[in-house]
Amino acid sequence: MNKEALNALGGIILDASIAVHRELGPGLLESAYQLALARELQLRNINFRSFVPVELTYKGVSLQKAYVIDLLVEEEIIIEIKSTEAINPIFESQLITYLKLADKRLGYLINFNVVLLKDGFRRLVNRF
Numbered sequence: 001m002n003k004e005a006l007n008a009l010g011g012i013i014l015d016a017s018i019a020v021h022r023e024l025g026p027g028l029l030e031s032a033y034q035l036a037l038a039r040e041l042q043l044r045n046i047n048f049r050s051f052v053p054v055e056l057t058y059k060g061v062s063l064q065k066a067y068v069i070d071l072l073v074e075e076e077i078i079i080e081i082k083s084t085e086a087i088n089p090i091f092e093s094q095l096i097t098y099l100k101l102a103d104k105r106l107g108y109l110i111n112f113n114v115v116l117l118k119d120g121f122r123r124l125v126n127r128f
Contacts, residue, residue: 053066
């Protein structure tokens with residue numbers, strides 16, 4: 001997928017996230033937002049997978065460590081969902097790890113526990 005298509009898909013993800021935030025508001029558990037965002041993407045005919053495992057390998061050998069991506073959209077964009085007081089830098093490191101291990105170029109870190117969703121929405125890239 002080219003950059004323009006990825007950015008357009010990112011716009012759809014942002015719009016879907018705003019719809020979820022307007023409907024549910026802040027203060028719920030991450031799992032509630034994950035389910036609602038999955039439904040919102042489904043309503044928009046966007047393909048995604050939930051709870052996608054990503055294995056850590058080193059020099060061709062599995063290190064028996066698997067991470068789990070909240071949502072993988074169109075097999076291209078990783079979404080990491082949070083519901084916390086603030087976005088901690090470790091959350092960005094987590095998403096960067098997923099981007100590198102899964103060999104994806106674009107990811108979104110979305111913290112739904114904010115008054116305005118724009119304050120909880122972060123875009124991170126890997127070789128974009």
